[in-house]
Amino acid sequence: MRSPAEQYDWELAHVAVRRGRGEDLSFYSALAARTGAPILELACGTGRLTAPLGAVGLDNDPDMLAAARRRGVCRLVRADMRRFALAQRFALVAIPYNSLQLLLGAADAVACLRCAASHLAPGGVLALEVTDFQQGARRTSVDLELLARADGVSLHGALVHDVGRRVTTYHRRFEEGGEVRVDHVRLRCLDQAELEKLLSRAGLRPAEVTQEGARLFCVATLRGSGEDHQPASASADSRRALALAARERARLT
Ligand SMILES: C[S@@+](CC[C@H](N)C(=O)[O-])C[C@H]1O[C@@H](n2cnc3c(N)ncnc32)[C@H](O)[C@@H]1O
Structure with missing residues (x-):
């Protein structure tokens, strides 16, 4: 990977x-x-x-x-x-x-x-x-969806908005050659x-x-x-x- x-x-x-x-x-x-x-x-x-x-x-x-x-x-x-x-x-x-x-x-x-x-x-x-x-988000989360697939790699992503703290978490799931890497990025x-x-x-x-x-x-x-x-x-x-x-x-x- x-x-x-x-x-x-x-x-x-x-x-x-x-x-x-x-x-x-x-x-x-x-x-x-x-x-x-x-x-x-x-x-x-x-x-x-x-x-x-x-x-x-x-x-x-x-x-x-x-x-x-x-x-x-x-x-x-x-x-x-x-x-x-x-x-x-x-x-x-x-x-x-x-x-x-x-x-x-x-x-x-x-x-x-x-x-x-x-x-x-x-x-x-x-x-x-x-x-x-x-801005303009109508829900507190966006479900995991396919964002891209190319070169034998696929990426799914989801968003979770913590509206009170003004923090959004971007969850990622990469798959390549049968391996999976899951991580997340938090943004203010x-x-x-x-x-x-x-x-x-x-x-x-x-x-x-x-x-x-x-x-x-x-x-x-x-x-x-x-x-x-x-x-x-x-x-x-x-x-x-x-x-x-x-x-x-x-x-x-
Ligand atoms: C979204 S990337 C931006 C890359 C680049 N500026 C661009 O526009 O393509 C964010 C970068 O911030 C770096 N980073 C995160 N926290 C940091 C910190 N406290 N000090 C320095 N770099 C940091 C990460 O290692 C990562 O490379």
Whole structure:
């Protein structure tokens, strides 16, 4: 059976990308064109975005980091995103693909955002995506269903929403060559107001926000580093990048 990192890439290719996951590269690329380098990606996983962005990748899982290295990422750091200290400062720090939501407690999420903020170069920005998995949910669970089958692998998934705690659990069942691996991922749900509270506690403020259904792309700056204290809607560049990617996806599906 393939390793969890290989399974992660398989799931990206066969489930996430088909549901529009690839669009976020356009968003971060358009932003990187404005901010310039260097770029740091927290929770970089197998380097899906780190490689094309030419970023430094940070993750706490050695198998994910090894996969990122195989993808061609050469600057990788094994560390916990809640507490790390690098000598370098960055024009852009990114926390893509709901990774902040893996930190279930507010104190952990704020620690991560503070650490990210402390690694910004003057004028640097933090960019992240969060999703409110419970937005519009009519039931507290989604039963196990087949998500994808390819290359001799099948993946079934189910969701359980703990509405009171704002935590959603994604249960997975991978089957390959007669073997079964069952695991789950817990994610803290975040809407715009909840994200803004966390950012504020970390000394950050949202400068641009793009809402795509339950998904939210946010660009944040250090508080007091700009004139405008109202979150602006996304810049024309990042809106255009997301719209183009969505059109491309519609064309391909
Ligand atoms: C959903 S993957 C995101 C991968 C990548 N950013 C992408 O967009 O494809 C989440 C990653 O977060 C990492 N992670 C989870 N908790 C972490 C922590 N406390 N510190 C650093 N990395 C963490 C996991 O190892 C995993 O690689």
